[in-house]
Amino acid sequence: MALGKLRKEETLVLRKKLIGQSCRLFYSEDPVKIVKARGQFLFDENGKRYLDCISNVQHVGHCHPSITKAASAQMDLLNTNARFLHDNIVMYADRLAATLPEKLCVFYFVNSGSEANDLALRLAHQYTQHEDVIVLDHAYHGHLMSLIDISPYKFRKLAGQKEWVHVAPLPDTYRGLYREDHPNPGQAYADTVKDLIEEVHRDGRKISAFFAESLPSVGGQIILPQGYSTKVAEYVRSAGGVFVADEVQTGFGRVGSHFWAFQLQGQGFCPDIVTMGKPMGNGHPLACVATTEEIAGAFTANGVEYFNTFGGNPVSCAIGLAVLDVIEEEDLKGNATRVGAHLKDLLIKLQPQHQIIGDVRGVGLFVGLELVTDREQRTPATETAALVVKRLKEEDNICVSTDGPWESVIKFKPPMCFSMDDAELTVKCIDRILTGWLHCHILSTLVTTGLFAYICCFH
Numbered sequence: 001m002a003l004g005k006l007r008k009e010e011t012l013v014l015r016k017k018l019i020g021q022s023c024r025l026f027y028s029e030d031p032v033k034i035v036k037a038r039g040q041f042l043f044d045e046n047g048k049r050y051l052d053c054i055s056n057v058q059h060v061g062h063c064h065p066s067i068t069k070a071a072s073a074q075m076d077l078l079n080t081n082a083r084f085l086h087d088n089i090v091m092y093a094d095r096l097a098a099t100l101p102e103k104l105c106v107f108y109f110v111n112s113g114s115e116a117n118d119l120a121l122r123l124a125h126q127y128t129q130h131e132d133v134i135v136l137d138h139a140y141h142g143h144l145m146s147l148i149d150i151s152p153y154k155f156r157k158l159a160g161q162k163e164w165v166h167v168a169p170l171p172d173t174y175r176g177l178y179r180e181d182h183p184n185p186g187q188a189y190a191d192t193v194k195d196l197i198e199e200v201h202r203d204g205r206k207i208s209a210f211f212a213e214s215l216p217s218v219g220g221q222i223i224l225p226q227g228y229s230t231k232v233a234e235y236v237r238s239a240g241g242v243f244v245a246d247e248v249q250t251g252f253g254r255v256g257s258h259f260w261a262f263q264l265q266g267q268g269f270c271p272d273i274v275t276m277g278k279p280m281g282n283g284h285p286l287a288c289v290a291t292t293e294e295i296a297g298a299f300t301a302n303g304v305e306y307f308n309t310f311g312g313n314p315v316s317c318a319i320g321l322a323v324l325d326v327i328e329e330e331d332l333k334g335n336a337t338r339v340g341a342h343l344k345d346l347l348i349k350l351q352p353q354h355q356i357i358g359d360v361r362g363v364g365l366f367v368g369l370e371l372v373t374d375r376e377q378r379t380p381a382t383e384t385a386a387l388v389v390k391r392l393k394e395e396d397n398i399c400v401s402t403d404g405p406w407e408s409v410i411k412f413k414p415p416m417c418f419s420m421d422d423a424e425l426t427v428k429c430i431d432r433i434l435t436g437w438l439h440c441h442i443l444s445t446l447v448t449t450g451l452f453a454y455i456c457c458f459h
Contacts, residue, residue: 194235210232245271
């Protein structure tokens with residue numbers, strides 16, 4: 001069987017036969033077969049070009065020549081077990097340390113965000129000698145068993161909540177407990193964590209960690225209210241726990257103004273553990289945990305060696321270094337700030353024309369467009385969101401996807417080379433689709449109620 005020579009239909013038949021059916025494809029009813037990619041564009045087997053608003057993993061752009069060159073050169077020279085002494089791992093750790101607060105100075109390299117989050121749990125348990133973990137509602141932290149246990153998004157569909165896992169309200173100021181009209185939603189939401197800690201203590205249990213994405217993604221592209229993380233960290237540390245910031249989705253400059261999304265909470269806030277993954281290797285499997293000397297020391301003191309055969313290997317670290325270089329050389333943080341603000345502004349300008357747009361939120365190139373059937377009730381418009389995704393792909397060759405508890409949030413997390421023109425094209429197409437949807441909706445209502453026939457009698 002020649003590599004890449006199958007017809008799309010043959011590929012689908014083999015996939016259904018050989019690949020587990022729980023591994024779902026984008027656009028499962030009519031999948032796109034992608035055979036090539038460059039920058040923010042994907043190309044199918046017929047050469048059709050798609051604008052990619054989905055692939056936050058290909059952080060600096062698909063198949064970036066600098067990344068490909070670095071990977072190829074190091075692979076041609078050496079790629080071996082990370083337990084051999086080599087320059088790349090320490091050079092890369094030093095570069096990462098320069099982007100983080102000073103106390104986050106010890107690094108463990110792994111291969112995926114799930115591995116990183118699993119290791120963060122181990123570090124927290126070892127350091128605190130406690131077991132219980134607080135997570136946010138609708139959170140997702142990875143596919144390992146340990147992480148399904150702390151991911152309400154998953155465990156509610158499976159075995160349910162473990163007794164050592166405690167779920168705090170998602171700090172969603174659009175449809176959560178405390179909304180945009182609250183005078184201090186950050187404090188109010190943080191106090192729900194404080195109440196949860198007190199409840200845990202009354203049950204005779206102790207907190208090991210508060211574990212949260214710096215910007216909840218699966219929860220619906222949520223921007224945490226100011227002051228939230230600082231107060232939560234205060235409460236959690238007073239209870240003997242640590243604060244873990246999951247930056248797997250949001251790190252490496254995606255928010256534009258900062259390198260890490262947790263920095264949006266203010267200069268005074270610093271987590272105890274930070275996990276990172278997806279964008280680190282621009283598609284190459286590379287992830288990491290950063291923590292303090294104290295926490296790392298407790299992990300070492302348990303007497304059990306930690307090693308990861310591939311984590312931090314020379315090729316992975318060469319790629320990681322190249323990604324950092326491209327972010328700096330091409331000013332991708334600045335691009336995320338400029339293009340993200342433009343995208344968000346264009347979407348906000350659609351709101352007066354389209355009552356179905358309930359909320360536009362985001363920072364940098366992390367943006368969510370929430371659709372609702374009723375602005376006052378904020379009822380999720382799940383079906384319409386799915387329709388917009390489908391029509392953007394079929395009519396405009398634009399790839400987006402949905403998120404949120406009701407899949408009513410159209411999310412934008414494109415490669416960081418996404419341009420002003422890309423933003424304008426995407427919003428123009430969304431405007432056209434929503435306008436067409438509105439006309440069809442009005443006509444359908446008229447027909448259903450009999451008003452259409454009534455109106456026709458007068459023409």
